[in-house]
Amino acid sequence: MDPVRELRPKAPDSEKITINLGYVDLGHIDLMVEEGFYSNRTDFIRTAIRNQIDRHAEVVRQAVTRKSVDLGLRHFSRGDLEAVREAGQMLDIRVLGLATIAPDVTPDLARATIASLSVLGALHASAAVKSALADRIQ
Known part of the structure; x- marks a missing residue:
């Protein structure tokens, strides 16, 4: 009997933060x-x-609309970014929540397809991709 194998690791559903309180x-x-x-x-x-x-839900809703922010989880696969590159386009990514860039996305592909990246929440991407996009992360 073959052991059960996880096909895709589950992404964490929260981010750990540290706060200081009096x-x-x-x-x-x-x-x-x-x-x-x-x-x-x-x-x-x-x-x-x-x-x-x-x-503050109404103010947040208005800001999300005004800033054209994607709300929730947004994943960018290698295929997604290759299609953007083939179309000769660049992405301006704005996410409120979690943005993930697939682990197989190369730094060169990320730079060729992502013009700007603004994430209110968390960004999950390889260190190399984050470094390649450092001047484009707002």
Whole structure:
């Protein structure tokens, strides 16, 4: 019997960040966790962030429309970029969420097809591609 093999590694669905909080703020969070309002510190912080996003949803929606930003996940494969190159075009990429450039995309292909790259969230690409696009990343 053949072992099960993962065909494509699953992309992480979140990005780890680090924040610094004052002791009093941290104490308030711990108190709310202790009182059962939240299951842990992370639950509190995620809830607070979601509440702020909801609070400013209209402003965010207007900015996304005004700036022509793709919302969510956007993946660029080698085939996608080769088709852009063959068409003699260049991409101006704007993503709010996660932008990924496939691992098999070469730095030369990325430079030949990506005129500008602006990501509000996270960019997953090889170090070589990020380096090749450094002057185009906003």
